[in-house]
Amino acid sequence: MNCKDFLIWLQDRTIHNQPEDPEILAHINTCETCSRLYTIDNYLEACIQNSFSLQKLPDGLARKINRHIDQAFYSGQQSLGQPEEPTHQDLPVKK
Numbered sequence: 703m704n705c706k707d708f709l710i711w712l713q714d715r716t717i718h719n720q721p722e723d724p725e726i727l728a729h730i731n732t733c734e735t736c737s738r739l740y741t742i743d744n745y746l747e748a749c750i751q752n753s754f755s756l757q758k759l760p761d762g763l764a765r766k767i768n769r770h771i772d773q774a775f776y777s778g779q780q781s782l783g784q785p786e787e788p789t790h791q792d793l794p795v796k797k
């Protein structure tokens with residue numbers, strides 16, 4: 703394996719695709735440049751994963767959202783066949 707093959711592997715891998723391939727491991731252990739790239743890439747992947755980690759919702763927020771969805775759903779069902787004037791008062795507005 704050379705550096706070019708390693709770069710192709712690095713770009714195509716997913717976070718779950720660990721370097722079990724002995725050729726990859728051998729290249730990382732012998733090439734300082736690719737070893738550094740591999741370390742940086744793992745660090746970036748970890749940062750990306752952390753930024754998408756699950757957050758606890760404030761108490762009652764999930765219930766409030768569900769209630770609003772239910773209300774919107776049922777009020778939409780009642781007006782089937784009769785187009786309703788759109789109301790935008792609850793939509794987020796970019797300022």
Ligand SMILES: [Zn+2]
Pocket residue numbers: 704705706708729733734735736737
């Ligand atoms: Zn290399």
